[in-house]
Amino acid sequence: MRIRFLTTANKPPWRSRCNSTDAILIDEENGRAVAEQLGLTRIGILGVLLKAKANGLIRGIAPILESLRQDAGFWMSDALRREVLQLAGETP
Numbered sequence: 001m002r003i004r005f006l007t008t009a010n011k012p013p014w015r016s017r018c019n020s021t022d023a024i025l026i027d028e029e030n031g032r033a034v035a036e037q038l039g040l041t042r043i044g045i046l047g048v049l050l051k052a053k054a055n056g057l058i059r060g061i062a063p064i065l066e067s068l069r070q071d072a073g074f075w076m077s078d079a080l081r082r083e084v085l086q087l088a089g090e091t092p
Helices: 014-018 029-037 045-054 062-072 078-087
Strands: 003-005 023-025
Touching: 045 062, 045 078, 062 078
Parallel strands: 003 023
Antiparallel strands: none
């Protein structure tokens, strides 16, 4: 899978930069809106973590989620956290 990081700070034309891209890694609201307008598949950090766990690249998501919250100021609702952990097979 070819993944490209896209932010709204990237200069247009986004479409020409993403023609050979399967998905883009993005978590910012404006960038997600642009990706949707361009018909691109989006994946955020939580999706990357789920893929990494599914492919055996990491053992657990729970400690990473906690670190993202405490150390990086990453916001996620408790409901989203529970859903991600459930999808990862790490029911809280």
